[in-house]
Amino acid sequence: ADLKLGVIAPLSGGGTDWGIGTQRGVELAVDEINAAGGLRVGSETYRVSTVTYDDQYSGQGGTTAATRLIEGDGVKFIFGPLGSTPVLAAQAVAAPGKAVILSSGYSPRILTPQGRHNFRVTLATPEFAPAFIGWLRRTNAQAKRVGIISPNDATGQSVVPILVDAYKKAGFEVVLDEKVERGTSDFTPLVTRMIAQRIEVIELDSSTPGDAGLIVKQARQLGYRGMIMQTGGPAIDEVVNIAGGLAEGYTTMEWFDAGSPEAAPLVAAYRAKYGKAPMNAFVPIMYNAAKLLFEAVKRAGSTDVTAVSAELEKLEGHPSLFGAVRWGGQERYGINHQLMTDFFIAQVKQGKPTVIDRVRP
Amino acid sequence: MSCAIPGSWKPISERSTQLLDFNGVSISYGAVRAVSELSFAIEPGETVALIGANGAGKSSILKAIMGIAPIRHGSIVFENGKLDGLRTFQVVRRGIGYSPEGRRVFAATSVIENLHAGGHILPRPQVPARLAQVLDYFPRLRERAHQASGSLSGGEQQMLAIGRALMSRPRLLLLDEPTLGLAPVMVQHIGEVIRTVQAAEGFAVLVAEQNAVWALKLAGRGIVLEVGHKKFQGRSQELAQDPVVRAAYLGTD
Amino acid sequence: MALLLDSDDAPSARWRPLARWAAWAAAAAALLAFPLAAGGFLTHTATLVLLTVIGAAGFHLILRVGLVSLGHAAFAGIGGYTSVILMMTFGLPWIVCFVAGGVSAAALALLVGPIVLRLKGVYFVLITFTFGEILRLIFNDWQSMTGGANGISHIPPPWPALMDTRAYYYLALFAAGAAILFCARLLASDFGRKMDAIRESESLAEANGIPVFAVKVIVFAIGCTLAGLQGSLQAHFIRLISPLAYSFQESLNFLVMNVVGGSNSLVGPIVGTVFLVALPEFLRGWVEYQFIIYGVILVVVMAALPGGLVELWQRACRWITSLSTRSGR
Amino acid sequence: MFTFAILSQIALNGITLSAIYILVALGFTLIFGVMRIVNFAHGEFAMLGGFALSFFYVSLGLHFLVALPIAAVAVGAFSLVLERVVYRRFYQREMPGMIASLGVSIALMYGGVALWGTHQRSIPSAFSAVYTIGPIFVTAERVVVIGVCLVSLALFYLVLRFTRIGLAMRVVAEDRITAEAQGIDTVATYRFAFFISTAMAALAGGLIGQLFSLSPFMGLMPLVKAFIVVILGGLGGILGAAIGGLVLGLGESFVSTFYGASAAQFISFGLIIAILLFRPQGLVGRKEG
């Protein structure tokens, strides 16, 4: 028999990179299981395949893609979307109980007690921000004045308040909070503004890799000396690529330590299939999510949506690429559908991304 | 009909001196047949008038020579070189100047620049002198030299159009309704100008006109068209006397 | 029907009345039967097409007086947000919100129309572009009211029965039908002829006693109203509204639909919309190359059919008539 | 809080920005003026320019100031192919031309995706030096950008104003047939204008790639800016573009430094509307036709 998995991700416009990461992550997991003879569920053995649709990072795109997967292709399991709006849209289509959605949007509204079949397989800002900023406080005690530069999009808008809150709690003062329209490429005015305000920490929040790189470059060129942090949007390689030598000291988080031994097989598989194109964080995340889903389906012994969701919840403790599975979110969202994983703090040292610490939210 | 004598000069074949040979040409726009199998010739330095009512095909003939209107059959030969198949700018470079119907000056560009455009094919050094010459022919243009041509009065625009055509020192000058919208005194003036310049530079003129009186004064001979066919042709005086022609094209009171 | 369409806009005008009636009947039947035959997703797409047609028709009207408004999508946004907010925050019945959606767009158009319509050609394009982007920014930044970039989700359908896509299809079909008939009549009426006159030569139209400016304002308002109504219907169909859907690129899409379909008859935007909403579906096979192909198709269509896709149809008609006349003798 | 140092810093940023906008806008307005085509693909030619530069400069290791013009010419040459197979059919036909060029734009953009992927990359700084003139930071990069723009601006002006081909372009723009009847080879004129236009876009693209970053999607920004600049200046050609560019560049720079990013958006849009209402023909524009 055949099991179709759905992928919804931005495959055009700004977010395309992460979209492709998402798609590839799932595909790698699928290749793996098919190579192993397919997914056996009870007596059945399924050949797994994927259908991917572009959501153009938009709500309407999310609706259309989800409708098509569910109504058109009869898909029951969906990976992505990764923009807050499309996720909400897709969930609206899938409700009630038409499909399991393993998404990675940042918006807090993605997880609700009613959404029994919605899971989030990346850490969202509410989870990692306090931990990360706590680390910042520990490592440089004296810094005080923070300036945030974030994209003026769904993610930025829903995440910044959480960040601001986290910074305040950690005893920082958020002096500036700049929201940037998409497609901006000259950030010198903003940076100049930051310098004029004697900012000590520039926080790049969920800026796209490209923007982050540009901000770092332009800030350093204008003689900014302070910290540059990015709590979110892991993409240190691109930042180094764009800012070159000026990226020195840029600090961000990594979901995943591609250098670690557990990672080796995945990295190898990725290289084998996609060559030397940079492998961004969504590859391991979605690869991991797909494997968790397979496990849950196996255990459920069926592809029934409710049964599988139930089994996913029960995966607590199951070994995974990111260590033993932990579900969280009860206290914050009223449901334990947030996959909790450790994350890493990476910094550019002598022009190289280096993992300098490991943090548990 | 005293003047409807096709043989009033030698048949085309015997003439070698001719400047332009318009030979059995038909012009049609899609279904509309504007000119059918028309033949005539122009000799160096002479002036020929094309007269005829609206839609007779006068403009089409000039456009055909310029390679603007497509010709179906026949051929057009200028100084023993075929024109048909050439692009318009190539025709100009062969030595033909064209003042289009309705003036069509470059509205947004100044009078001077219009004239410069007219001199496009001249060797650069010759342009200033030629420009001065043309401005002498039309003092009014000198007054308006730097005004945007679009804001010129109708008549001023007509002068500009003719001046522009003269810039390239053509050996054959095609004028489509040059008196259109000109004040009588100006019509007269233009006539004189054309004669003087012609005398000085010896080019031939093919003029399409509604104002037959004027045209026949200017031209040595005339061709009267009717819906794409040659109706009469002959020496101007003869045509001017012909009752039928008078009635139809010169007007009666 | 024959009366309603006594205009240059009916490509079928050349036909004998009987054939015309038959064609209309067939078309109507096909449209009514569609959801029964097609699956959920196709119906979903078809509904989108129908809704988009409303806005595209509005754009067409404005185009017919020689103006391109890159703020069109933003007016759809005005309609959408108005109706959604009225319904979700003030709990008003849908029909009220729907009407309000149209009215608000109209009101805004009447407000800015007299100002922006002082500009012509590309200048008008720029000012509408700018105005539209400002609206988009407002949608995007006024978080307390519009939910910001996240927009507003879980929008209730007009009434519960319309949760079902098929049901909504019929609502959309009705709305689109009404809009098209209205536009067809408008263009066929004297007012329509005035519009065309203005497009050809404003000064001459003015001299012929046509109040050029007033006509433009009215047309702009009507066009924007249609956009507003589409916005409202679409928001309640997608059940989610967010600023991205109202950027100038969306307005540009309206332009593409009109020109690709054929910009000098109302059939154009209809054909264009169907084509451009359906096209990506056919291209989905080649995920990587779909956009390249899409772009190439735009070029090819424009090169082969300067008058837009309707030209195909017209050529076909001419061919048929030529056949029949030939066989006649 | 905004010291003189910072003000002059802002001004410098603004001028750099203006320089690029002007460069893009000139080509854009040229094509619109001469062929009556709103070339939506103009930004993509800038994009190609960026990647071409990175090829000649990074891959082949030519000197930056050599690679830049070569890249521009290369893109211009490539654009002539498109001119032949696509654009030529659409001259003087605004609507179809607009849509066709939109098609070209999309095709090129995603052609770029297919070739180079979507991740943003950069062209390593050719001039990493940072001068500090008094208190303000002047990166050599920006000096080069401004220099290149000034030079090409001057050249462009001289050509258009004082040469035959310049006049030819202007009259062809007005009335093709009559221009041809002056002995002007209009097809050649079109080709020339198109080449200049795309080459300048490519030049700008290279500079953007150097100053900011490269990606197949980078074309949108230049296009939108060019559009605004051209019309803001009034389709009055060079002077218009120059003034429009300065107004926009400096305006954006100052406003967003003083009032922050999102306010800047509103203010600059508001400004554009205001200008258009007071000068319906743009800052230096004449009435069309």
Add this chain to the structure above:
Amino acid sequence: MSVLLAVQGLGKSFRGLRAVNDVSFDIREREIVGLIGPNGAGKTTAINLISGAIRPTSGVVRFRGADVTGMPAHRLARLGLIRTFQATNVYAGKTVFENVYVGTFSSRPSGFWPSLLLTAAFRREREQTRSRIEALLEDLGLRDLADTPAADLPYGYQKMLGLATALAGKPKLIMLDEPAAGLSAEEADLISVLIGRVRDQGVSVLVVDHNMRFMAKICNRMVVLHHGMELTSGPTADVVRDPRVLEAYLGTEHSVA
């Protein structure tokens, strides 16, 4: 005969250039007045000023007793003051018939809804209009061209069409800018007859043209402009013999046959 149009001290200057300078004249009912003058004298500008196409810098225009200075052209048209243009007078894309149909708007009840809803009354009225248009086309010999796109007409026919379109508006006063230009003598005569008939139906005419045969035939009076100023005016016969007019405008060769 009462005064229909009264122009007093009309003036317009373009960046210093005084195109029209303190011009005054009257037009009475059922009168054909010629406005002549050298090229660039300001005739077209004068018509633009009177018809509301551009605002005068000075002067007053009274039409049917009311001050209409600077009134938008479309309102003047509805009041019965219609003009034609020197250059383009046709909607190139429309057929001859459609052109004239547009012309009728200023003379018809332009209700939005009746025509939208195709009320019986409207349809009746439209039929009348249709036949009126056909009669008009008949008059100008455009009947056979009714369905030809205006763009394909030769220059002369376009002129005719422009006239037809203007007449379709049932003007009280019609201002014609060079109606005979580009017409053959025969056609010019046709037009002059037509204008005569129009006048007999109670329409006044202000006509600008350089075809003096034509002008002399139809004009009761003439106003002569020169450098934007009134050179002279009076009965045609006198004007065309006025030495100043001969010198400035008609030229030596001229003779009114």
